[in-house]
Amino acid sequence: MSLGFQQVGISDTDLSAEEPRLQAWLDKQYHGEMEWMVRHGMMRARPHELQPGTLRVISVRMNYLPAKAAFASTLKNPHLGYVSRYALGRDYHKVLRNRLKKLGDMIRERCTTVNYRPFVDSAPVLERPLAVKAGLGWTGKHSLVLNREAGSWFFLGELLIDLPLPTDQPQAEQCGRCVACITTCPTGAIVEPYVVDARRCISYLTIELEGAIPTEFRPLIGNRIYGCDDCQLICPWNRFGQLTDEDDFSPRAVLHAPPLTTLFAWDEPTFLRVTEGSAIRRIGHLRWLRNVAVALGNAPWSQENILALEQRQGQHPMLDEHIEWAIAQQKLKRQANALEVQRPQQKRLVRAIEKGLPRDA
Structure with a gap:
């Protein structure tokens, strides 16, 4: 119609x-x-x-x-x-x-x-x-x-x-x-x-x-x-x-x-400008950052994510809680990545020991 x-x-x-x-x-x-x-x-x-x-x-x-x-x-x-x-x-x-x-x-x-x-x-x-x-x-x-x-x-x-x-x-x-x-x-x-x-x-x-x-x-x-x-x-x-x-x-x-890091970098004037006339504006800049912080915590580890999160610390207690959680998640993923890298090396070492070969084999 x-x-x-x-x-x-x-x-x-x-x-x-x-x-x-x-x-x-x-x-x-x-x-x-x-x-x-x-x-x-x-x-x-x-x-x-x-x-x-x-x-x-x-x-x-x-x-x-x-x-x-x-x-x-x-x-x-x-x-x-x-x-x-x-x-x-x-x-x-x-x-x-x-x-x-x-x-x-x-x-x-x-x-x-x-x-x-x-x-x-x-x-x-x-x-x-x-x-x-x-x-x-x-x-x-x-x-x-x-x-x-x-x-x-x-x-x-x-x-x-x-x-x-x-x-x-x-x-x-x-x-x-x-x-x-x-x-x-x-x-x-x-x-x-x-x-x-x-x-x-x-x-x-x-x-x-x-x-x-x-x-x-x-x-x-x-x-x-x-x-x-x-x-x-x-x-x-x-x-x-x-x-x-x-x-x-x-x-x-x-x-x-x-990109999440781009969204997390928005200051409040940028958020208000981009969301003018949008339903998103109703949640406000603080809740927007809260949501993006959680998503950054769920993203794969990267130094860029850590730096983006750290740069927002100290702006609001509620946001800080989510940033600290996200940073902790990122650090856990970094540790998991390190273990994944080490695991093949450990397997080769075990195989070498089992075969009685020198440890640097």
């Missing part, structure tokens, strides 16, 4: 079936430090309370997968930083919200008394259950919305409206017995089908978490410095993922496959 949405669906506002699941998730503390999840409570499942008078929710999806996404080549090169593919371009919140507002304006031109309010992951709304109810797809075992024709590489947005529009029918779930997303998660964050413990999720750890990343998860993060796509990458339905034609979602070259 002219606004760039790949699919539009309509649902009513009744999410009462989601309330027990949401409460159970909160009771288990799976939301971590995202206290706003608790603060808004069950309003997330009651759109009509968030926007009084709402009768219907128009859910939309917009593809974001860029051409030449370079998933494997970046993830497999531990010297590079991996940014979740959704965050390589312009902040999707702004793009979708502007389009949804235009959709509301178009409807208002034909129905002058209509009231509406657009949302894009910016208010206490259960967007994924609403999208499923509107027929945009089904809930995958990784908790994301899946679509037969598009996989899961798309953003969601909602327009709450006070018109009694006809509603769409939900799709049947089509994950079957597949548990690929559960078994591939680096940190075991998908604790059961459809349930994610955010406290273990790399996206949460690198984006939402404000303090120190728990030590147990640092080695598992690898070179993922902002978000994680693993559960989507392994999903068979993403063979049908559609590329975006939105220029706003085109990757910024400086973020696509950047």
Whole structure:
């Protein structure tokens, strides 16, 4: 359609079936430090309370997968930083919200008394259950919305409206017995089908978490410095993922496959300039450095990595903790490399002794 949405669906506002699941998730503390999840409570499942008078929710999806996404080549090169593919371009919140507002304006031109309010992951709304109810797809075992024709590489947005529009029918779930997303998660964050413990999720750890990343998860993060796509990458339905034609979602070259040492050298003005208009800016320079420090610790040993880490010491206590951990990891790898070099020499010495030959043989 002219606004760039790949699919539009309509649902009513009744999410009462989601309330027990949401409460159970909160009771288990799976939301971590995202206290706003608790603060808004069950309003997330009651759109009509968030926007009084709402009768219907128009859910939309917009593809974001860029051409030449370079998933494997970046993830497999531990010297590079991996940014979740959704965050390589312009902040999707702004793009979708502007389009949804235009959709509301178009409807208002034909129905002058209509009231509406657009949302894009910016208010206490259960967007994924609403999208499923509107027929945009089904809930995958990784908790994301899946679509037969598009996989899961798309953003969601909602327009709450006070018109009694006809509603769409939900799709049947089509994950079957597949548990690929559960078994591939680096940190075991998908604790059961459809349930994610955010406290273990790399996206949460690198984006939402404000303090120190728990030590147990640092080695598992690898070179993922902002978000994680693993559960989507392994999903068979993403063979049908559609590329975006939105220029706003085109990757910024400086973020696509950047060397970790380059990223760690950014001062705050550089970080703010490079991430202007990007979703990445919201984590701030300090958390950015925290994430990159962890990735440097996970990278193969090099003197360049050690020097880069040491040059940042003393700037902030939380960052120092991660730098010290990363330096310790680098030193362990240097020792392991030395042992690998010595091992063949030791084997030759043992063989020489066994044969009764001179030790310098």
